[in-house]
Amino acid sequence: MRARVGQRIPVVVQSRGRRRSGARVLFVCAETVVTCGVLVLLLVVHQLWWTNLEARAEALDQVRALEQEWAVPLPEQTLGEPTVGAQTPGGDPADEDSVVGDRPDDGASAGASAGSAGEPASPGTSRSDAFAVLRIPRLGLTVPVAHGVSKRSVLDKGYVGHYSGTGDPGRVGNFALAGHRNTHGEPFRYINRLEEGDEISVRTRARTYVYRVDQVLRQTAPRDVGVIRPVPRSLVKPSYGYDAPGAYLTLTTCTPEFSSTYRLVVWAKLVR
Template identity: 40%
Template structure:
């Protein structure tokens, strides 16, 4: 085989490899974001449709005829407990004003790879939204829309607002992001380890990858529930400032 043929073959291989690398980088940096935006918008629409359906008044009971014994209970029954979260299904929409007025992301149940391609993921087994305990949420730092790209910018007092269609929940960040390793599961405990919280409360934890384009560590941000507001009373002040 001549030297010229060897050089030409190696050159062609290098060009092919370079093209594949460029295509892969374009996929990671651009196309996954396009996919995530479409999936995110779809999840938010599904949630909003569910909330609208839930707001519809129940059908009226048939009119009672004179002399007909009443079939209605004498006292109003207690409200049933909320249904459990379903894996991969939407729970709420999150807003973080620090990230800009256009930042809003759906929160889905679970942290599977497929779930995190469509939005943020609620750690199964952690508290329900607004309940006593720790409502813990994971999100990509980079790729699939970069939802938590700006987590390092969060500061004490910043608001994280969520709604489940009936209530607005405003949490307040309690400190700068905390860096730890992925195996440190204590950061999503009911009273998170290293958070500074000294007893039961209504907490929020956000987790994402560290460094920005790696996954050797995790960035953790904690917040506590500061206020709740019925959706019928309008948006909370944190979203109007």
């Protein structure tokens, strides 16, 4: 009897050891999965919440700074107030980072660009500094407009970017802008809600220009550069766009949300 009992005891001990070892492996695997899940969740929170918080705060500070600066009058001869019909002056060289559509997450675009910088920047400022304030009352949106469409120096700061080489606000031509649809302030998240007749204002040091929404192109290709030409017309969907020169405002962003597969375009015409 003692021999048989002695032979059974090692078998029982080995079985328990294997079960404990298997339980430890399962515990470690579960802990790893939970840790990875927490890290992914934190990344999502950072992208969808924290980047918006930071970018909106910075954009709001920039709007306040611009309006405080504009409250101080300059000598009349330095204002150079543009008028509708005046020719667009040459601008700064192209922003090296301003080509859009070459990366799936570059925020918004319908094409590439180079050239004009809109209203002149103050001495000592860089091309990425804001020079105008865009307001869309229907969306409750107030956001600064900066030169170029670089992600790092413009779009990711929560600003709207002015395509280099496109027109200036209030002038004959196409004042074309790009903005993020999601993350980093997402100023253009809801421009799909704009309808014909909605007003959009662009304030500069010189004055405030008011545009009225005229057409909305719900979806086009990222490289549809026709939508930001001086007389905008889609190369992908030629039924959208214009045939004659005018003072146009173009807003571009990615669509659908959380994707950069296509571009959404809103066109508006200057009314005053």
